[in-house]
Amino acid sequence: MTDVGTAASTLLRGRRRADLAAVLALALAVAAGFAFTLVDSGVQSTGRTTHVTVSMSGMRYSQPTIQVPAGNRLVITLRNDDKFMVHDLVLDSGAKSGRLSPGGSATVDVGVVEHDIAGWCSVPGHRQMGMTLDIVATGADAQTGGHVHRAAAGGDAADDMDLMADPGPGFKPYDAVLPPLRHLAEGQAHHLTLTIEEHEKEVAPGVRQKVWTFGGTDPGPVLHGEVGDTFEVTLVNHGGQAHGIDFHAGSIAPDSVMRPIPPGKSLVYRFTANRAGIWMYHCSTMPMSLHVANGMFGAVVIEPPGLPRVDRSYVLVQNEQYFGPQGGSADPDKIKLEQPDTVDFNGYPNQYDHAPLPAKVGERVRVWVLAAGPSRGTSFHVVGTQFDRVYFEGSYLLDGGSGGSQALALAPAQGGFVEMTFPQPGHYPFVSHAFVDAERGAHGFFEVSKEAP
Ligand SMILES: [Cu+2]
Incomplete structure (x- = not known):
C-alpha cells in the first residue's frame, strides 16, 4: 500500500493543476484500502481494465478514437475484417499487434494508459491514407500526458544524393x-x-x-x-x-x-x-x-x-x-x-x-x-x-x-x-x-x- 502523503505529494508534483478534490478522493480511496499504484507521470492505476474491440477494414479502424479513463489498463481486441488487405496496429507507446491477414485477429495489451497515445497501421502508405487511431486518456491532466504526435522516422536519403556524381558500381x-x-x-x-x-x-x-x-x-x-x-x-x-x-x-x-x-x-x-x-x-x-x-x-x-x-x-x-x-x-x-x-x-x-x-x-x-x-x-x-x-x-x-x-x-x-x-x-x-x-x-x-x- 502506498503512503497517502507520498502519493498526494507525487500527485501534486506531477499535476500542476491538481485540485484538492482529486487529492481528497485519492486519500479516501487509500483510506478505504483500495489497491492502486502510482506511475511515473503521476497518474495512478485504477486497477480496472477497459476492453475494446476494433475492426480494421478499408484503411480505417472502426473506432478511430478510444477514450479510456486515465489509469485504466486498456486491452484491444483487433480484428482484420478487410477482404484483401493486410493491416496492423502499432502504438507510439511501443505496443504492436503484428501484421494480420484478412480474417485474422490479435490482442493488444496497451497497459495502463497514463496519457494520450497515437496509433496507426504500419503497412506502407496506410497511415498516410488516414488509418490512424488515437487513444485519449480522459481525466488526465494535459500537463502530465504526452500529446498525440506523428514523428517522422529515419531521415531522408535525398540528403545523400548527388545528381552530378557517377552511379555506383552496380549500376546497370x-x-x-x-x-x-x-x-x-x-x-x-x-x-x-x-x-x-x-x-x-x-x-x-x-x-x-x-x-x-x-x-x-x-x-x-x-x-x-x-x-x-x-x-x-x-x-x-x-x-x-x-x-x-x-x-x-x-x-x-x-x-x-x-x-x-x-x-x-x-x-x-x-x-x-x-x-x-x-x-x-x-x-x-x-x-x-x-x-x-x-x-x-x-x-x-x-x-x-x-x-x-x-x-x-x-x-x-x-x-x-x-x-x-x-x-x-x-x-x-x-x-x-x-x-x-x-x-x-x-x-x-x-x-x-x-x-x-x-x-x-x-x-x-x-x-x-x-x-x-x-x-x-x-x-x-x-x-x-x-x-x-x-x-x-x-x-x-x-x-x-x-x-x-x-x-x-x-x-x-x-x-x-x-x-x-x-x-x-x-x-x-x-x-x-x-x-x-x-x-x-x-x-x-x-x-x-x-x-x-
Ligand atoms: Cu503494389
Missing part, C-alpha cells in the same frame, strides 16, 4: 530498346509471368531504396504486341505485402483481376489489346501513388496497324521518386505534397547521360514515351532536332506535311511516340521541358555517330 541501365514484336498465330497468346519482388538497390547516385518491382526491374518489362493480341499474365506476389496489377491496355471489369493479392499468392490476368497505343500498367493496391512511386509501373506497346518500319525504336517511361530513409521505401508525405527528389526516364535519374542511347545520322528514330507518374506528366523534347511524326493517345497529331513538333505533352498515364532524324553527329539531349524536372533527372542523351558506310 534499363534497356530502352523496344523488345522485338512477336507475331501471334491464330489462337495464340503472349504468356508471361510477372513476379513481384521487393529488394534494395541504388535508385540515384548515393541513394539506396527498397523498391517494389514487377519482374525485378523498375519500370517492369515492356510488353509488345499488335491490335487484337491476347496477353495472359501470371502475377506472383513474392513481396511482403499485398499488391495487384492494372493493365490499361485491356478493357475488363476490375473487380477480380485487379484485386490485391496477399504475399505468396498469384493470379492470372488475361486481356486482349483491342486498341493501339503505349499503355501503362501499374500496381492496383492502395495507396497507388506509393506503389507506383516505389517502382510498380511499366508499359505495354500495341502497334497501330500499318506502323511504318524505322531504324531504331526506344521506350522511355517517365516516373518520379520520393525518397524515404536510406534503405527504406518512398516517403508518402513527399508524395502527398508532390515534392519529388528525382524525375527519371526508366527509373533512374539521368541514366542515359551515363549510358547514352546510340543512333546514326540519317536514321529514323522512334521514341515511345509514357508518363507513369505517379503524379507528374512530361513535355518530351529532344534538343537539336524536330519531330516529324507524332502519335498521341491513339491517333496521329502529325504525320507528314510541312509542320513540325517540338514537344510531346503527356499527362500522367498518357503516352505516344515521336519520330526524328539527326542531321549531324553529336550529343542530342532529351528532356522533359518542364525544366525543374529535367534538372532533377529527366534528362539523357542520344549519341549520334556518322552514318554507317
Whole structure:
C-alpha cells in the first residue's frame, strides 16, 4: 500500500493543476484500502481494465478514437475484417499487434494508459491514407500526458544524393530498346509471368531504396504486341505485402483481376489489346501513388496497324521518386505534397547521360514515351532536332506535311511516340521541358555517330 502523503505529494508534483478534490478522493480511496499504484507521470492505476474491440477494414479502424479513463489498463481486441488487405496496429507507446491477414485477429495489451497515445497501421502508405487511431486518456491532466504526435522516422536519403556524381558500381541501365514484336498465330497468346519482388538497390547516385518491382526491374518489362493480341499474365506476389496489377491496355471489369493479392499468392490476368497505343500498367493496391512511386509501373506497346518500319525504336517511361530513409521505401508525405527528389526516364535519374542511347545520322528514330507518374506528366523534347511524326493517345497529331513538333505533352498515364532524324553527329539531349524536372533527372542523351558506310 502506498503512503497517502507520498502519493498526494507525487500527485501534486506531477499535476500542476491538481485540485484538492482529486487529492481528497485519492486519500479516501487509500483510506478505504483500495489497491492502486502510482506511475511515473503521476497518474495512478485504477486497477480496472477497459476492453475494446476494433475492426480494421478499408484503411480505417472502426473506432478511430478510444477514450479510456486515465489509469485504466486498456486491452484491444483487433480484428482484420478487410477482404484483401493486410493491416496492423502499432502504438507510439511501443505496443504492436503484428501484421494480420484478412480474417485474422490479435490482442493488444496497451497497459495502463497514463496519457494520450497515437496509433496507426504500419503497412506502407496506410497511415498516410488516414488509418490512424488515437487513444485519449480522459481525466488526465494535459500537463502530465504526452500529446498525440506523428514523428517522422529515419531521415531522408535525398540528403545523400548527388545528381552530378557517377552511379555506383552496380549500376546497370534499363534497356530502352523496344523488345522485338512477336507475331501471334491464330489462337495464340503472349504468356508471361510477372513476379513481384521487393529488394534494395541504388535508385540515384548515393541513394539506396527498397523498391517494389514487377519482374525485378523498375519500370517492369515492356510488353509488345499488335491490335487484337491476347496477353495472359501470371502475377506472383513474392513481396511482403499485398499488391495487384492494372493493365490499361485491356478493357475488363476490375473487380477480380485487379484485386490485391496477399504475399505468396498469384493470379492470372488475361486481356486482349483491342486498341493501339503505349499503355501503362501499374500496381492496383492502395495507396497507388506509393506503389507506383516505389517502382510498380511499366508499359505495354500495341502497334497501330500499318506502323511504318524505322531504324531504331526506344521506350522511355517517365516516373518520379520520393525518397524515404536510406534503405527504406518512398516517403508518402513527399508524395502527398508532390515534392519529388528525382524525375527519371526508366527509373533512374539521368541514366542515359551515363549510358547514352546510340543512333546514326540519317536514321529514323522512334521514341515511345509514357508518363507513369505517379503524379507528374512530361513535355518530351529532344534538343537539336524536330519531330516529324507524332502519335498521341491513339491517333496521329502529325504525320507528314510541312509542320513540325517540338514537344510531346503527356499527362500522367498518357503516352505516344515521336519520330526524328539527326542531321549531324553529336550529343542530342532529351528532356522533359518542364525544366525543374529535367534538372532533377529527366534528362539523357542520344549519341549520334556518322552514318554507317
Ligand atoms: Cu503494389
